[in-house]
Amino acid sequence: MCNGSLDKFIHDRGSLKYRQLGWDALYQITIGIAQGLEYLHRGCNTRILHFDIKPHNILLSEDFCPKISDFGLAKLCPQKESIISLFGARGTPGYIAPEVFSRNFGGVSHKSDVYSYGMMVLEMVGGKKNISVEVDHTSEIYFPHWVYNRLELDEELGLHGTTDDEANSSARKMIIVGLWCIQTDPSHRPSMSRVLDMLEGSSESLLIPPKPFLSSPSRASVDSCTTLVS
Structure with a gap:
């Protein structure tokens, strides 16, 4: 793909690449990824x-059409609603669903991808990584808590480039959808079909979800478990 990967466009706010993507482009990329995941699921x-x-x-x-790549950790799930068996955690720190990291949070299913998608969408909105090797406690940089408090208090989001109503509406939808996707209980997360409905509907009709209970596992916790990172 001639434009490379999405991370090059969202992690450096001062770069020319970051300024290439306006809110409409980010919003369309968000929808495109959701469509790809819905097809997989x-x-x-x-x-x-x-x-x-x-x-x-x-x-x-x-033309900035997103394509999901790298299926090295993928698993097949023969039954539409089945919980799959998984030995050890797999994924990348910052995007791993709680139930993948610890089965105490529930069974592993397609909702684990939904969690990773939600974290990525919030990362797209915030323009920063959800986990940093330089920070020992990820709560110090946990964007979902910061943006949730803004929504709850009905404050300005203060996001880069949201200067008009359309951009604000797109950013608000991305945030609310992202927060629903990272709910701790997998059963409280929407399916990717529902995610598309929310993204393509009106931002005023979206309910704000409960505040996220957890951040991503701490760096020390991730390093102490068997995690496959590609």
Whole structure:
């Protein structure tokens, strides 16, 4: 893909690449990724769970059409609603669903991809990584908590480039959808079909979800478990 991966466009706010993507482009990329995941989850005869959704694995074509790449950690799920068996955690720190990291949070299913998608969308909005090797406690840089408090208090989001009503509406939808996707209980997360409905509908009709209970696992916790990172 001639434009490389999405991470090059969203992690450096001062770069020319970052300024190339306005809110409309980010919003359309968000929808395109959701359509790709919905196809993997519902459009195939055998459901495909990706397990490593992150900006680095989203490739952009010449016209910024997103393509999901790197299926090295993917698993097949033969039954539409089945919980799959998974030994150890897999994924990339900052995007791993709680139930993948610890089965105490629930069974592993397609909703684990939904969580990773939600973290990535919030990262697209915030223009910063959800986890940093330089920070020991990820709560110090946990964008979802910061933006949730803004929504709850009905304050200005203060996001880069949201200067008009359309941009604000797109950013607000991305934030609310992202927050729904990262709910701790997998059953409280929407399916990718529902995600598309929310993104393509009116921002005024979206309900604000409960505040996220957890951040991504701490760096120390991730390093102490068997995690596959691609």
